[in-house]
Amino acid sequence: MNIDxxxxxxxxxxxxxxxxxxxxxxPDGTAGRAAQAMAVDEMAYQTYAVASNDYKKRLPxxxxxxxxxxxxxxxxxxxxxxxxxxxxxxxRRNSQPSVLxxxxxxxxxxxxxxxxxxxxxxxxxxxxxxxxxxxxxxxxQVKLASIAPYxxxxxARSTTGE
Numbered sequence: 001m002n003i004d005x006x007x008x009x010x011x012x013x014x015x016x017x018x019x020x021x022x023x024x025x026x027p028d029g030t031a032g033r034a035a036q037a038m039a040v041d042e043m044a045y046q047t048y049a050v051a052s053n054d055y056k057k058r059l060p061x062x063x064x065x066x067x068x069x070x071x072x073x074x075x076x077x078x079x080x081x082x083x084x085x086x087x088x089x090x091x092r093r094n095s096q097p098s099v100l101x102x103x104x105x106x107x108x109x110x111x112x113x114x115x116x117x118x119x120x121x122x123x124x125x126x127x128x129x130x131x132x133x134x135x136x137x138x139x140x141q142v143k144l145a146s147i148a149p150y151x152x153x154x155x156a157r158s159t160t161g162e
Contacts, residue, residue, distance in 0.1 A: 002107070003108075008082035008107070011119065012103040016103055016125065019128070020043075020086065020100075023128040032126045033100060037086075037088045042088060045086060046154070049083075049107055058157060061156040068124060068129050068144055071142050075121055075122055081107050083102055083105075085102045085153075087099060099152050102123075102124055104121045120132060129141070
């Protein structure tokens, strides 16, 4: 891995904050759950490295929107990825699904720029998600029907005994 955990989390957190400010809207146009959690300091970040094929294998266990699952499954990913999740602390404390969004980084990417888009494979917050093709030029964007929080991959991993 060319990116260490601290740099992955700093990069992912910066991207999640940008995405939350731009994409976190409720259906009525008011601030969405992610923006509300960020405003009252109830958003935390959870960062972990995982083999991309294992990550994709557990997607159905997490309660993701089907279009988000399809976007992730069809995104070309290297063997190892960093996942930085935006966690709603209140939901986590109440043992509810708590992931409000996530950034997936190429763990093998080496760039001196902290916010270089070329290292970001996928970005998701609430109803919006994007993924970048392996050529680092083509970007796919998906508007999601469900904005409900979902389980962390780490939670899904524990239910499968991994």
